[in-house]
Amino acid sequence: MLEFRKVEARYGGFTALRDITLCVRPSERVAILGHNGAGKTTLLRCGMGDVDDLSGTIAYNGEEIVAGSVYRNARRGIGFVPQGHNVFRDLSVAQNLKIAGLLHDQAYVDEVYRLFPMLLERRAQIAGSLSGGQQQMLAVGMALMTRPSLLMLDEPTTGLAPIIVQDMFRSLLEINRCTGTAIVLVEQNIAAVLRIVERAIVLKTGGIIFDGPSAELARQEDLWRWF
Numbered sequence: 417m418l419e420f421r422k423v424e425a426r427y428g429g430f431t432a433l434r435d436i437t438l439c440v441r442p443s444e445r446v447a448i449l450g451h452n453g454a455g456k457t458t459l460l461r462c463g464m465g466d467v468d469d470l471s472g473t474i475a476y477n478g479e480e481i482v483a484g485s486v487y488r489n490a491r492r493g494i495g496f497v498p499q500g501h502n503v504f505r506d507l508s509v510a511q512n513l514k515i516a517g518l519l520h521d522q523a524y525v526d527e528v529y530r531l532f533p534m535l536l537e538r539r540a541q542i543a544g545s546l547s548g549g550q551q552q553m554l555a556v557g558m559a560l561m562t563r564p565s566l567l568m569l570d571e572p573t574t575g576l577a578p579i580i581v582q583d584m585f586r587s588l589l590e591i592n593r594c595t596g597t598a599i600v601l602v603e604q605n606i607a608a609v610l611r612i613v614e615r616a617i618v619l620k621t622g623g624i625i626f627d628g629p630s631a632e633l634a635r636q637e638d639l640w641r642w643f
């Protein structure tokens with residue numbers, strides 16, 4: 417569904433990703449791991465069509481993803497939750513969900529409320545007054561309003577208490593099971609995320625050093641040496 421072939425991404429003279437070949441299949445759950453600056457965010461941005469200077473090819477359902485095509489890719493079914501709480505702070509929960517939909521449909525909103533009952537309870541609350549975890553759930557809910565077949569999330573649990581991290585992971589699993597949406601998520605909570613994904617990709621200074629079953633990575637005794 418999402419395919420990278422020999423992708424190299426650059427910022428000015430700096431090469432942030434090199435020789436990236438990978439494939440994400442429909443309904444798959446994949447974690448992208450790696451140290452700070454390894455290129456994880458850049459990888460997601462490439463998949464969204466948000467990196468200008470790259471070579472190699474990226475395709476989504478067989479159609480090439482070109483730089484600057486973020487809006488079109490959202491229409492084609494790629495959802496993206498960037499790092500940080502990307503909600504409209506001055507609007508209510510319900511208003512945030514409404515403006516996030518490409519085609520507003522109450523049925524989509526109801527589905528988001530079913531996945532995140534907390535958002536239904538707080539639908540009239542101003543988003544800026546939600547807790548960090550609640551804002552992050554709203555950001556995921558907003559991405560779901562575009563009915564993605566692939567959902568990419570950049571560190572959705574950073575700064576959240578462990579119990580909220582578990583809530584977020586449980587919701588992502590539920591989204592994946594109920595809608596078949598493929599999930600690609602960048603994570604620092606490595607041990608926890610390896611329990612909910614099927615596959616993990618580890619980046620080191622812009623290159624892939626592991627791509628395989630998450631259980632295989634979790635079994636590595638020297639796992640921490642990889643990061």
Ligand SMILES: Nc1ncnc2c1ncn2[C@@H]1O[C@H](COP(=O)(O)OP(=O)(O)OP(=O)(O)O)[C@@H](O)[C@H]1O
Binds near residue numbers: 430450452455
């Ligand atoms: N807009 C930019 N201009 C120049 N260099 C950049 C830019 N964005 C990222 N980089 C560099 O590219 C490399 C990869 O950055 P990236 O943000 O993809 O890493 P990351 O794995 O997401 O890191 P983190 O875990 O800290 O979020 C880093 O060395 C970073 O400094």
Ligand SMILES: [Mg+2]
Binds near residue numbers: 457458570
């Ligand atoms: Mg990053």
